[in-house]
Amino acid sequence: MTPEELRAETPGFEETIYLNTGASGPSPRRVVEAATDFLAHQEYDAPREEGMYAAADRAYAEAREAVAGLLGSPEESIALTQSTTDGINRIASAIDWEPGDVVVRTDLEHSAGILPWQRLADLHDLEVRVLExxxxxxxxxxxxxxxxxxRLVCFSALTWTHGTxxxxRELVEIAHDAGARVLVDAVQMPGQTAMDVTEWGADAVAAAGHKWLLGPWGxxxxxxxEEFLAELEPRSVGYRSVAEPDADTYEFHPGARRLEIGTTNPAPYVGLREAIGTMDSIGYDAIESxxxxxxxxxxxxxGEERLLSPREYESGLVTxxxxxxxxxxxxxxxEGVRVRSLPTGAVRASVHAVNTAADIDALLEAL
Incomplete structure (x- = not known):
C-alpha cells in the first residue's frame, strides 16, 4: 500500500485539509469495516458458533500480538487498555505508594501525564515534582x-507541544541509576515512526491507536x-486479570494481562490490529520520509520567526x-483547514504521510 492509496480510502481526508492526527486521526474504511464486521460476527454469528466470549478472547489475543510486534516487545508484556490516560492510571493505581514518595514529570506533559499524579497527591502524602x-x-x-x-518518573517520548x-534511553538510565521507575507516554509515536521499546529500557510504556495509526477510539x-510487573499490585480485578477465572481463589495472570479487568468491547481492538497492519504495509521508512x-x-x-518546533525533522508535529x-x-x-491550538499559546499542525503537498500549501495560504 502507498500513502496515496491509504488517503483515498480515508473519508476524513476527502473534504477537509486535515492536519490534526496528533489529536485524533480519521480511520480508513478498512479499519472501520474490520471493527464493524467483527461486531456483526460477535453479535450475530458467535452465539451459535464459537461463543461470544471465545470470539472476544480471540480478538484480544490477536490485538496483543499485533501490539507486541508494533512495539518490538514480548506479547506477555502487553496489556490492552482504552487509552493512554487509562494505561497511565492503571500503572499509577497499582503502585504501593508510601508517604513522602516523589513523582517527577516534565512541564511538557499532556493531561494524561498530569492529572493522575495530581489525584494521587490529593489521596496520599505524595510530592509531584515538575521539571521545567x-x-x-x-x-x-x-x-x-x-x-x-x-519513586517514579513520567515523561513523553515525543512531546505534543513541540514535536521534539x-x-x-538516556533519561531512563539516569532515573534507574537513581533507583526510580520510568513510565513513558509514547502515544505520539505509533503510526509515524518505527518503534522498539525494549531499546528504551523503560519500566512501562503507554500509548493508543487513535492518533497516527488512524485506528478507532477505545x-x-x-x-x-517483567521486573516492574512483579512489583505492581493491581487494585482492580476481573476475569481477564487472573490465571483461572473460575478457581475458588484468584491468582493474577503472570503477564501484563493482570492489568486488564473484564468485559470490554473487542471491536476497537480488531480495528487497532487492522490499523497496525495497514501502517506496516506502507512501511515506516516510506512514512517517515x-x-x-x-x-x-x-x-x-x-519561516524561522514563527517556528517553535525544531527546524530539522524530528516528527510530524509542527508548532x-x-x-x-x-x-x-x-x-x-x-476555510476547511483543521489544526489545533495549544495551551502554550501556539498553533500545531500534525503532518502525516497521508497528507499532501497541496494540504501544506493550503495551510500556508490560509495563514
Whole structure:
C-alpha cells in the first residue's frame, strides 16, 4: 500500500485539509469495516458458533500480538487498555505508594501525564515534582537532580507541544541509576515512526491507536517490563486479570494481562490490529520520509520567526506562533483547514504521510 492509496480510502481526508492526527486521526474504511464486521460476527454469528466470549478472547489475543510486534516487545508484556490516560492510571493505581514518595514529570506533559499524579497527591502524602524544560528539551543535569530521590518518573517520548523527540534511553538510565521507575507516554509515536521499546529500557510504556495509526477510539495499550510487573499490585480485578477465572481463589495472570479487568468491547481492538497492519504495509521508512518532506515544506513556508518546533525533522508535529491561536484555528476551520491550538499559546499542525503537498500549501495560504 502507498500513502496515496491509504488517503483515498480515508473519508476524513476527502473534504477537509486535515492536519490534526496528533489529536485524533480519521480511520480508513478498512479499519472501520474490520471493527464493524467483527461486531456483526460477535453479535450475530458467535452465539451459535464459537461463543461470544471465545470470539472476544480471540480478538484480544490477536490485538496483543499485533501490539507486541508494533512495539518490538514480548506479547506477555502487553496489556490492552482504552487509552493512554487509562494505561497511565492503571500503572499509577497499582503502585504501593508510601508517604513522602516523589513523582517527577516534565512541564511538557499532556493531561494524561498530569492529572493522575495530581489525584494521587490529593489521596496520599505524595510530592509531584515538575521539571521545567526549554523549547521542548530536557536539561540532563536538571533532570538528574530532579529524579535523584524519585519513586517514579513520567515523561513523553515525543512531546505534543513541540514535536521534539526526547532521548528516552538516556533519561531512563539516569532515573534507574537513581533507583526510580520510568513510565513513558509514547502515544505520539505509533503510526509515524518505527518503534522498539525494549531499546528504551523503560519500566512501562503507554500509548493508543487513535492518533497516527488512524485506528478507532477505545483501543489503548501498555507495555510493562517483567521486573516492574512483579512489583505492581493491581487494585482492580476481573476475569481477564487472573490465571483461572473460575478457581475458588484468584491468582493474577503472570503477564501484563493482570492489568486488564473484564468485559470490554473487542471491536476497537480488531480495528487497532487492522490499523497496525495497514501502517506496516506502507512501511515506516516510506512514512517517515514522506512526513519529513512535508514538514520541511511547511517549515520553509512558515519561516524561522514563527517556528517553535525544531527546524530539522524530528516528527510530524509542527508548532508555530500566531497572534491569536484560538481565533486563528477557528478561522482556518471555516476555510476547511483543521489544526489545533495549544495551551502554550501556539498553533500545531500534525503532518502525516497521508497528507499532501497541496494540504501544506493550503495551510500556508490560509495563514
Amino acid at each position: 524544560t526549554r523549547s521542548g528539551r530536557i536539561d540532563p543535569d536538571a533532570y538528574a537532580e530532579a529524579v535523584s530521590d524519585a 523527540r526526547l532521548p528516552v 483501543a489503548g495499550f501498555l507495555q510493562v517490563s 514522506r512526513i519529513a518532506d512535508l514538514t520541511d515544506r511547511l517549515k520553509q513556508g512558515l 508555530f506562533a500566531v497572534d491569536e491561536p484560538e481565533a486563528t484555528v477557528e478561522r482556518l476551520e471555516n
